[in-house]
Amino acid sequence: xxxxxxxxxxxxxxxxxxxxxxxxxxxxxxxxxxxxxxxxxxxxxxxxxxxxxxxxxxxxxxxxxxxxxxxxxxxxxxxxxxxxxxxxxxxxxxxxxxxxx
Numbered sequence: 505x506x507x508x509x510x511x512x513x514x515x516x517x518x519x520x521x522x523x524x525x526x527x528x529x530x531x532x533x534x535x536x537x538x539x540x541x542x543x544x545x546x547x548x549x550x551x552x553x554x555x556x557x558x559x560x561x562x563x564x565x566x567x568x569x570x571x572x573x574x575x576x577x578x579x580x581x582x583x584x585x586x587x588x589x590x591x592x593x594x595x596x597x598x599x600x601x602x603x604x605x
Contacts (some may be wrong), residue, residue: 506582506596506597507537507578507581507582507596507597508597509597509599511581511597512531512534512537512597512599513531515534515537515558515574515578515581516530516531516534516558516575517531518574519558519566519574522574523558529605530560531543531562533561533562534558534559534560534561534597534599535559535561535594535598535599535600536557536558536559536595536596536597536599537556537557537558537559537578537595537596537597538556538559538593538594538596539554539555539556539578539579539582539584539593539594539596540555540556540557540592540593540594541553541554542555542592545566546561553570554570554575555567555568555569555570555575556568556574556575556578556596561599578596582596584596
């Protein structure tokens with residue numbers, strides 16, 4: 505279910521293109537990619553926010569929301585099923601070279 509470094513680079517390239525940056529300069533800086541489910545209470549109704557966080561080694565992050573085509577691309581890439589998607593957090597990728605920085 506995890507993402508390889510080459511797949512993380514493909515994701516980074518898609519983010520760069522979506523933001524109008526012609527070349528990807530941040531793929532080596534990806535520290536972690538995590539699928540997260542947050543639940544907020546709005547009165548008596550729970551609001552569920554599913555998103556994918558891409559954390560960079562320099563402290564910034566990029567959030568991919570459920571309605572973004574990149575969200576579905578990443579879920580398909582990881583074969584993430586709807587049952588697994590109910591978990592609060594699933595680490596999809598960790599760059600071992602950035603752990604502890």
